[in-house]
Amino acid sequence: MAWSRKSAMFASLAVALYLLGLVLRNQQLVTVAVVLLSFLTWAAFMSNHADVSSSGRRIEDEKRIDGVQLNSIVALRKISSSRIFEDGEIEVTLRLQNKSNLAKIVEVRDRVPEVMRVKKGANYVLMELGPQRETTIKYTIETPLRGFYTIGPVCIRIQDAFGLFHNEREVNLYDDFLVFPKMEDIKDALIKSRVPKIFTGAVNIRNPGEGSNFYNLREYIPGDPMKKVNWSATARSGGKMMVNEYERDAVSDIILIIDSRSVSETGPVSRNSLVYSTRAAASLAQYFLSRRDSVGLVVYSDEIVSVDRDTGKKQLYVLLTKLSGAIAKGNTPLKVVTNRIMPHINRGSPIIILSPLEDDSTIVDAVRDLRARNFDVTVLSPSSLEFEFDAKRLDRTGYEVLKTERDILMSELRGLGAFVMDWEPDMMLNTALAGARGF
Template sequence: MKRNVSLIFLLYATLFIALVSMNGEILALAIPLALYLLSGLYFAPQEINLQIERELSAERITPKQEVVVNIKITNLGSSLEELFLEDQISPALKIIKGETSFLCTLKKGESVLWRYTLKGPRGSFLFKGIKATASDHFNIAQKEKFIETEGQLFIIPPFTRIKNIKIRPHQTRAYAGNIPAGIGGPGVEFYGLREYQPGDSPRWVNWRASARHPQALYSNEYEQERVADVGIILDGRESVNMGESGNSLYEHSVIATAALSDAFIASGNRVGLLLYGQTLRWTFPGYGHIQRERIMQSLARAEIGNSFVFSDLMRIPAQLFPINSQLVLISPL
């Protein structure tokens, strides 16, 4: 824009000097400049009318994985001699291949594909849109437009899967799992003896105990195994996660939280997550793959911070968790 103003000022100055001095040679110098500006105005771009479609090769990755961003641009308006596109992405994301900017000529109804590859640290990243700048070949006239696009990338914490985490909550739920419930019934571990009841499997009959009591039969009783409510609390307070050298332990806590959440959910338990730091972020308890995904997305967004309200652990709102839940606190304390 400044360049165009300078050229117009130069043209007017040349014409003014030529008219004042009545010098045809100076007037002749102004003609190429005038033609240059007029050609730029003649070929100036019309309104930008683009359809942009974005597709990610994956919407959920870990920090070491890469994702390919594919963008299709279709021109629904008039021809654009020079179109410069800039994708507005987070500076935390690192470009591995390709560029986040793209220069092309796009005729009416024509489409073009644009691709680049990136990766990044743990986090949740929104692709808000693309800035489009159209101009003529002389770069005299320009038009800009920001076009919103859909796209979100979750980079979840990497973790190693663990098995057989033994917990003993005060109360279990009614569904079968692998936590000893302290109640007799179907199970694996021996729990006690009781009198034989119709419907008992012959394999449950304890013949040795029955032989000592000829008037009755006795069956083995096993300890039932059930699922439980598990509440995980991640301590995100900056005051306890930052070391003297400025190094943070928070990423290790996030990875541990991801591993424990995955293990508890894989065992059939109902799991909830509370991020305790600058603010409270609560993931309501749930089961299965969908709950695992909710927790992983919440951990992707987890940030360290300080708050006067949540400066100590005494303010943890334990009432958010179901009664008799097994609470697991993950903290560098």
């Protein structure tokens, strides 16, 4: 049984008046103290009556009746989905059963993660639960931010009518769910591999071969299929047989590198570099996988987490899960990451780095190394300066100084042949990509 602030105030007032009454030999004060104490005692007596013992089970386990049935209040929960994208909604159904033969007035609070907002219904209910009755509470929560989340426990509280004492139990009923970063439709990422792979795919790689996009014209060589002969060009060339050549279609290995160091979370919770980077990575992964590329992922924070290149829808969910779990911590330099992954990537593969480019003196060296090995490097840099400035956490002078430093770094990276884009908060990913590739 827990005391409230009010009951503590009543008790201390009663004791003070009682002692003062004895000192001043004042029966009036003693009487007030005794009435206050009696009032408190009665409330404590009544709240002890309302003892709660409860436990929780999932709705799926409900059929199993071998659970411990010491409970007078049982909570069961069901959530509409355990995997959802940012800005999605989850419907939660909480069923409460009173196994007791007495009616109870209970306060029920189903604990939802702090970042979630209850959109419809309420997760905090005050109700009178009749004997051997059950009731269902439904509410909908919005999922604004990616991550792994848990709903629960269910807090059940019974208090006396005056709010002086309460009994509280936590029903250890938890439901986990995963919020994936939201994805943006990308029309064209403008990123292609320069190196052919063995297996052909849907993406042309600017080399002649078996494909669908026109590459150029050349003279006929014995052995060329007749369907490749361009008769119009043959007629114009004065007798020489010309054939069409096509760009070779092939799959590319795309490597996404996400900066998840502590510095990447600079800015407001919902608007920072890491949030933008994970959303961009999810969108890019979806786009590249849809055109049958192999996509690999490296997330670096205090450790380096990587997902090996693969294709298909399953890979998308693997990548999304890793992106959901990216937590900003540590300060691993980019150079360490590139040194570790370079031996395992095909030369010429496109590498997309999503980083705020802050607090890392090895960025230039790392990009130089990548470029020296002919990797196609694209850097999308969500600007934490803008987030900080928008949130009014950065003064103008500081903003200007830091922006100048950032511009210099970006110019240096561009000078190394990397495609770099200063990704401002209001810019669409498509626009940022186009900007990075010089369109």
